[in-house]
Amino acid sequence: MDKLCFLTPGIPYSTKGKKSIENGLKRIKEMGLDGMEIEYVRGVHLDYVRAKEYGQIAKExxxxxxxxxxxxxNLYSNEKEKVTSSYNHILNTARMLDAMGGYSIVFHAAYYMGNKPVEVYPIVKERLKEIADIAKKEALKVWIRPELMGKKTQFGSLSEVLKLTKEIGCNIMPCIDFAHLHARYGKHNTYEEFAEVFEEIKNELGEEALEDMHIHVSGIKYSDKGEISHLNIRKSDFKIREFLKCLKDYNICGVLVCESPNIEGDTLLLKLIYESM
Ligand SMILES: [Zn+2]
Structure with a gap:
């Protein structure tokens, strides 16, 4: 990517008429935003005809x-059925987005289920590698990204998602959720700390990773166990100016999805401040 695109998480509230993806995309265009993260969070309905239509509208x-x-x-489940359905959820999301000509998909990889992170990592890696191989065989042209997670019981620390990317390679890249990162460790909320994250990504994955980022942000409520809930930015402690300045200074490209409860309000706020800098 040659710029940073600001995407809404799903269909904007202010969409006119029926709350459909088609109308949502038109509203996103009207507001001057750059796209949408389609939320298959309750399940994926495999419909290639529809997917191609969405892709066509987005392209136009x-x-x-x-x-x-x-x-x-949960790629760490010990129930075969759950593992199979996890594979299907990830691959079907990738299949639909590929049919749309989209950019990348994100998913929540696993839970530690009371086990040590070092014991969980190899299992998740082995299974994600299989998924990456299937996606490659099917020639799916979208990034598949394990997300940095906000609760300490969830697999997906910064080092885990970077390690998966480094060791599997191919079509795997990380989704860096800065709200989750802040909630998980209680820090990462100043210019220097944001810069440290980009430095670490650069060191681990190479400079080109900064040109193909998938970022999530929002305000966040958290405790010592990590994430409690997402908040609108103005109701949170998130230092947005320092964050956006850092994105500019590192020339970060790719997509940024703002997952605040107010959907388009905060996405627009971030884009406007970013552009004014
Ligand atoms: Zn997520």
Whole structure:
């Protein structure tokens, strides 16, 4: 990507008429935003005809599409059925987004389920590698991204998502959720700390990773156990100016999805401040 695109998480509230993806995309264009992350969080309905239509509309409007896979994924489950359905959720999300000509998909990889992170990592890696291989065989042209997670019981620390990317390679890249990062460790909320994250990504994955980022942000409420809930930015402690300045200074490209409860309000706020800098 040659710029940073600002995407809404799903269909904007202010969409006129029926709250459909088609109308949502038109509203996103009207507001001057750059695209939508399609929320398959409750499940994926495999419909290639529809997907191609969404892709066509997005293309005509010059918008970028990404997708969020269903929440019911756990690559560390010891139940065969759950593992199979996790594979299907991730791959079906990728298949639909690929049919749309979209950019990348994100998913919540796993839970530690009371086990040590070092014991969980190899299992998640082995299974994600299989998923990456299937996606490659099917020639799916979208990034598949494990998300940095906000609760300490969830697999997906910064180092885990970077390690998966480094070790599997191919079509795997991280989704860096800065709200989750802040909630998980209680820090990462100053210019220097944001810069440290980009430095770490650069060191681990190479400079080009900064040109293909998938970022999530929002305000966030948290405790010592990590994330409690997402908040609108103005109701949170998120230092947006320092964050946006850092994105500019590092020339970060790719997509930024603002997952605040007010959907388009905060996405627009971030884009306007970013552009004014
Ligand atoms: Zn997510």
């Amino acid at each position: 409007l010059g918008l970028t599409l990404t997708a969020h896979a269903p929440y019911y994924i």
